[in-house]
Amino acid sequence: MTGDDGSGLVVCAALRLEARAVRRGLARAPAVVVGYRARHAARLPDRAAVAVVGFGGALDGRLSPGTVVVADEIRGGGKPVPCPGARARAAELAGGGLRVHVGPLVTADRVVRERERHVWAADGACAVDMESARVAAALPDGTPVAALRVIVDGPHHPLLRPGTVTRGLAAWRVLARTGPALERWAAALA
Template identity: 85%
Template sequence: MTGDEAPGLVVCAALRLEARAVRRGLARAPAAAVGYRARRAARLPRGRAVAVVGFGGALDDRLAPGDVVVAEEIRGGGKPVPCPGAPALAADLAADGLRVHVGPLVTADRIVREAERRVWAADGSRAVDMESAHVAAALPDGVPVAALRVIVDGPGHPLLRPGTIARGLAARRVLARTGPALERWAAALA
């Protein structure tokens, strides 16, 4: 790759902890922390494809902590953003031994409480985060985006309760295993 050529894939996460975890599984792609609510998304290196990864909350009570949700579209703040290749990415993650689900991902502007979870779950959304829609909005037109979230909390597993730290550590281990499938997803787009 020359200095002027964009990398094939750029992976971003809100937290440095998430970026470090996914970086362990990446062979070539850079991983960047974009901050809470993706405040630094405009400064992302430009890639030919972008994956937004990290921890998320389940909206669907069939999801358990440690499950991976791959977005078929990103909702929140405007027109839904389609995520090309979501089924193929999900199949690759499952082949790597992870429990994977595909469905819409919603970006919220705050921690979501139970009543709001039920409303979004009723429209088919599977998980919630605070960054994916912001990152997708900052991308140039035509740049494919993937979004995946490892579930930490949800119905029956509230965020601000005992057990969150253990679920977070387990989610970090799962997130570290997603890198190879993300790189295969980006390579298949080429």
């Protein structure tokens, strides 16, 4: 199941911008673009482990832009998908100087508004994206999956406001620092 590069990991991002950021920190694993709402997830190469990365929205008002949310489970595609090793990945990222939070990630089919944020936050979820559950659903059973999102917007930082571009650039720089932890996670699984 491992690829030609021997890493056994493929890193997925919705946007080319996100894939370009995470590629900066990857030594061997490929970063592929799965598209908005993971339209191309069915075309993922067969790998031993998959990581879904990119930008996300905070559901918890305590999470500020630039915080890395490491999912311990992915919700939104039926049965929640566990993400093995989330706490170890988070500790490694925090040791590298990043702000990190561990918790459930919800995949939505659209940009969420305030009312939905409150409902999902009350259910314990801390962040939202539009791809992770779709990617996880496209994987063969038993494939380990990791998901991490760098917060760009949230209850106190709405998406469609001035400042989003600045927050996005800062999030891009944070995302570029996550690749080594993802590769070490995949190597530990092997």
